[in-house]
Amino acid sequence: MALIDTFGRAHNNLRISVTDRCNLRCTYCMPEEVTFMDRHELLSFEEIAHFVRAAVPLGIDKVRLTGGEPLMRRDMPRLVNLISKIDGIRDVGLTTNGILLADQAQALYDAGLRRINISLDALDPARFRELTRRDGLEKVIDGIFAAKRAGFQPVKINAVSIRGVTEHEVVPLAKFAREHGLEMRFIEYMPIGADHWERGKVYFAHEIMDTLEREVAPLVPAADYDPRAPAMDFVYTDGGGRVGIIASVSRPFCMSCNRIRLTSDGKLRNCLFALDEIDVKGLLRSGAPDGQIQEAIQRSVHSKWEGHEINTARFVKPQRTMHAIGG
Numbered sequence: 001m002a003l004i005d006t007f008g009r010a011h012n013n014l015r016i017s018v019t020d021r022c023n024l025r026c027t028y029c030m031p032e033e034v035t036f037m038d039r040h041e042l043l044s045f046e047e048i049a050h051f052v053r054a055a056v057p058l059g060i061d062k063v064r065l066t067g068g069e070p071l072m073r074r075d076m077p078r079l080v081n082l083i084s085k086i087d088g089i090r091d092v093g094l095t096t097n098g099i100l101l102a103d104q105a106q107a108l109y110d111a112g113l114r115r116i117n118i119s120l121d122a123l124d125p126a127r128f129r130e131l132t133r134r135d136g137l138e139k140v141i142d143g144i145f146a147a148k149r150a151g152f153q154p155v156k157i158n159a160v161s162i163r164g165v166t167e168h169e170v171v172p173l174a175k176f177a178r179e180h181g182l183e184m185r186f187i188e189y190m191p192i193g194a195d196h197w198e199r200g201k202v203y204f205a206h207e208i209m210d211t212l213e214r215e216v217a218p219l220v221p222a223a224d225y226d227p228r229a230p231a232m233d234f235v236y237t238d239g240g241g242r243v244g245i246i247a248s249v250s251r252p253f254c255m256s257c258n259r260i261r262l263t264s265d266g267k268l269r270n271c272l273f274a275l276d277e278i279d280v281k282g283l284l285r286s287g288a289p290d291g292q293i294q295e296a297i298q299r300s301v302h303s304k305w306e307g308h309e310i311n312t313a314r315f316v317k318p319q320r321t322m323h324a325i326g327g
């Protein structure tokens with residue numbers, strides 16, 4: 001069976017936010033002062049695994065674990081192991097800010113995690129602190145190298161490019177990644193956080209490309225470029241590795257979207273920018289049969305819109321901010 005929406009898009013990729021808590025306060029994501037959800041509001045590992053088991057027969061075979069900061073949830077290797085063992089799940093990934101990764105990388109890898117993305121928007125300590133409102137750059141870098149030692153290949157680095165804020169980090173990050181065999185992914189700044197988004201602060205994909213080609217090395221499209229993946233993948237012509245650009249604003253990829261999201265408090269979202277949600281926590285906690293959970297998933301996918309409306313006058317920013325949705 002396939003989870004096909006009314007635009008013919010098949011959904012096989014489930015993003016699961018395991019917590020809204022975070023140990024950083026990135027200005028484009030969350031406010032300084034934030035009230036996190038009570039622990040009992042969060043789905044347990046068993047409830048998350050139950051949901052994934054119910055979703056597999058509908059075509060879900062790929063899971064990405066996100067937050068807030070997922071490693072703030074205790075014993076994440078156990079959840080990775082639970083999900084990796086589910087028949088039909090062929091791929092488990094995780095997105096982390098890296099602060100707690102150095103101590104957990106090996107255990108996550110041993111538990112079955114195979115894909116890891118580490119968010120790092122700045123290598124300059126002052127800019128890192130200004131953006132995250134916390135210290136921790138050294139810990140993130142330790143986490144990156146621990147992930148490499150654990151066997152993750154590739155180790156991907158996600159960086160949000162904001163004009164006048166992190167645009168000057170594009171070249172240092174690209175060079176750092178080339179030097180250490182990492183894969184950079186530059187992400188256009190989106191209106192999904194707690195801050196006031198301005199189109200003028202988006203450092204667009206073509207500008208990122210121009211900067212890389214001018215100051216690092218020429219780029220060509222990657223031979224194995226996947227049109228369904230959010231990132232446009234390129235390789236440096238000098239053999240210096242790969243770089244991806246996620247152009248959500250300037251080149252939306254909604255028409256090849258294959259993703260649905262489960263929030264840490266058990267809400268289904270059929271789009272990052274969705275304005276409504278379907279509760280499945282009640283179903284999971286009431287012992288409802290899997291058929292009812294599957295019906296809720298299908299209802300969510302069938303009501304999915306064409307795509308985000310960032311580039312239209314109709315755009316409405318979701319109530320829920322990024323840290324409570326997960327990337």
Ligand code: SF4
Pocket residue numbers: 253254255257258259270271272273306307308
């Ligand atoms: S904005 Fe929504 S529809 Fe578009 S790619 Fe992202 S999740 Fe999919």
